[in-house]
Amino acid sequence: MARAALAGNPSDGYGGGVLAVCLQNFAATVRLDAMREGARADADGRLHVEPAAAAALVVAAAARHAAATGRTAPGLRATVRTTIPREVGLAGSSAIVVATLRALDARLGTRLARDELPALALAAEQDLGIAAGLQDRVAQAYGGLTAMTFGLDGSYSARRLDPVALPPLVLAWDARGAAPSGAYHGDLRARWKGREPLVLRVMAALREQAVAAAAAVEAGDVDALGVAMDESYDLRASLGPVAPRHVALVEAARRHGLPVNFAGSGGAVVALCPDPARLAGLRESLARVGCRAQAVRLPA
DSSP states (O other): OOOEEEEEGGGGTTTTTEEEEEETSEEEEEEEOOOTTTTTOTTTTSSSEEEEHHHHHHHHHHHHHHHHHHHTTTEEEEEEEEEEESSSSSOHHHHHHHHHHHHHHHHHHOOOTTHHHHHHHHHHHHHHHEEEEEHHHHHHHHOOOEEEETTTSSSSEEEEGGGGOOOOEEEOGGGGGGSSHHHHHHHHHHHHHHHOOOHHHHHHHHHHHHHHHHHHHHHHHHHHHHHHHHHHHHHTTTTTTTOOOHHHHHHHHHTTTEEEEESSSSSEEEEEEOOOHHHHHHHHHHTTTTTTEEOOOOOO
């Protein structure tokens, strides 16, 4: 499923913390079947991927799965289907990788532990030069609503919270403003490695907001959750310029009185929206600038 961060992002690669939720609105699936006679396999002769645009992610995931389990999948065709909007920060790439790992488990009779999935998925994407942290993969491995904290050594802890405890949420995105997140994360990583004081301070503060957001959900404190979401966006924005179209999404939500945070790396936001009338107003405002909004559907 797609993933939306509620607070703390993007501190996951920097000893931070994140509260994130999976969305039933959008998902990726990978189906594995015996390859049709005459179909062309990829370069290693084992796996054919349709559509070709997803081949790199699927093949990288398959290689990592084989290394972890000692099992391979000869003569298989992988069919990938995704409804996740591309490159707007909803974890579409990692959704395909995690779906591939799970499909291989089902096909080969292997059973990767839930806590193994995030590191394997991240490693597969890093094999392709994708700069990212563990957040998306942990959220998708655990499903539902997940509170996470991260160590600087690549370790993490995660616990599932009850999604029913969340107030209604709305997701808004602008596909026209979509852009790959690798450049953003690559620059941020370089600044972190350079020990830039601003980056160090912001990452520590983002971790605090993630912890506060999780506590607010558990206490049923909608106002405190909203503060943590707003603070998370403002902290992130303090790291440097944000694309004007992405800022417009945040400003539209705030004009309607909705606490809001980037769902991921930009291009999509998630907002608290207990009042259906405000959702209608937000949709109307966003439609005028070519953006979309819909109520979030949460997994059980």
